[in-house]
Amino acid sequence: MTRKPQRATLADVAREAGVSMMTVSRVIHGTGRISDETRQHVREIIEKLEYRPNRAARTLVTKRTYMIGFVAPDITNPYFTEILQGVEEFFWREGYNVMLANSNENPEREKAILDQLESTMVDGIIVCSSRLSDDELIPLIEKHSAIVVVNRNLPHHLGSVVTTLHPRGYRAVLAAKYLYETGRRRIGYVNLVRSISSVNLDMFMQELQALHIPVNPSWYATCKPTWQAGYETGKVLLAEHPELDAVIAGNDLVALGVMRAAVEQGLRIPQDLALIGGDDILMASQVTPPLTTFRSDKYHIGTMAAELLLRRVEGDLTYYEHHYDDVLIIREST
Amino acid sequence: MTRKPQRATLADVAREAGVSMMTVSRVIHGTGRISDETRQHVREIIEKLEYRPNRAARTLVTKRTYMIGFVAPDITNPYFTEILQGVEEFFWREGYNVMLANSNENPEREKAILDQLESTMVDGIIVCSSRLSDDELIPLIEKHSAIVVVNRNLPHHLGSVVTTLHPRGYRAVLAAKYLYETGRRRIGYVNLVRSISSVNLDMFMQELQALHIPVNPSWYATCKPTWQAGYETGKVLLAEHPELDAVIAGNDLVALGVMRAAVEQGLRIPQDLALIGGDDILMASQVTPPLTTFRSDKYHIGTMAAELLLRRVEGDLTYYEHHYDDVLIIREST
DNA sequence: TTTACTAGAGTTAGCGCTAACTCGACCCCA
């Protein structure tokens, strides 16, 4: 066991100041009626003894931990990192701390996290881009009172929601439409693994057909949302389908992986292959050629999610939804 | 206040199972002597009531939170993100959670974090690349029993340490030497803000002089370790000193910012300007031209720091230090 | 038969804090 420095307790402060514990507690919280004189005196003793409240004791009686859980599939992905930054910043100002749980793109791990994150550990949870199906996710979050999910819809009584302005999956259709308009005819699509739900792909294909854009199921692949996975999927897809003249990717990291694969196969971008990504991370604008992608203000997504969560934590269980705009930013990869 | 789902307590389980609370506690911890029959029965009741231990109550008596604090200057910087990933992964396996504190490159904020991070909140702390001076940092961490710092040295009794193999600041000298050998003669240096300590820069200049590499104080600038700051510092530095034929940056993000500034000023890399970064983030290898930089296995730094911290948390207060190798990876920016 | 141990529990006493109630002194107004 660790040697813990012997900290002063409320009782120590009370004794030293010659008042009751409640008086000290009231001074700390600024509640109740305390004379200026007493308040001043207690403050001096607190200072002198370097008293700090014991979080666990406080939590035990108030049932509040002032800790927020942030669950994301990959904290190495700049997209989530910037959201996290927004969340952390917001909650820091509000006196909450953020506990991080990284599922590492592993659905089982995500389940374990959600299962173990007890109400005695956190006051609320933000779940980003869950890789679980609704059937898996919903039972796991039902027991939590304060939940906000990002990039996912939820039955309204379970928690608030932050999503894109465009209905899910529709972004890829927009991208395809733009590519078609700029003359591309054989458009590949590397989808992120969770969206493998055929519903999504079916929708995508139907929409394309409605727009008279050529459709071919073998042009569509799925992969994990990492650069490495994008690179490997890109290599295979481009080798097997040299006819492709454009690829849409589920996010920037994957798009950039595909870009690397394309370059290695001697393809010129955008002449031979156009590329569209998904969330406008810094790297997207700095590669050559810069990547066309959908803008998303990730920091703002984070602060919005945090704000909606705070409302729930503070007892306002109204359902709120916030939609962030994601316009297509056209750069030189298309 | 939030509606918290009414959770079963130890007492509920004990009553329902017809045993004492201690028996239930023993079953949970696998300690003490319990008959197989009782154990089985208690487990069933736990399952049935969906009992989960109350963390705060446990912490209050054991003084252990099973929470680790991770303090970094910028969680948006992939360098720290990957370290964090290593830390989180390691501690997750060990049954600890990680609390995140982002100082946002703001020394005052870092101080506030370290001051508020009480032993009643975390069992130990990892401090990455602190932007504080030793004089500021040391008093703040003295009160914590379990500390590991990354990229900083520490009096041995205060905590363990993970640093580069090369003495601090020496990396820039290595980079300069390499640049000189490849024919560069007017070498700029964009240092990170904390290292502004003139000691560091003096050392750098002395070493260069010893190697007969031209030295000029006005070629050296400092900036915050972000892409944006690197970009802006680069713009100014390159405009004022068109004679520069190489720039060394404190980290990759800054180097890439300088690269962008150089490209905008019409400089060709590496023909007109050679560039060296600092920590080999993914983006460094994906820009054109790929950036020469120092390799660092960030995930491994994270797991090593976590391992050293766990030892301290578990009561082994021996001083350990781990040095990670950082070799120069030569790419096309030089 | 007594002693002595062991397996398998139970009992007691807090950890440090706060919610909710209580209490005395003082003042104001009818």
Place this chain on the structure above:
DNA sequence: TGGGGTCGAGTTAGCGCTAACTCTAGTAAA
């Protein structure tokens, strides 16, 4: 002169858990 309000505290009773000690019946050794 007594009823009621306010100020500035204090008292009581836990929150849910675990460390450390106690207790009892059964068994083995002397």
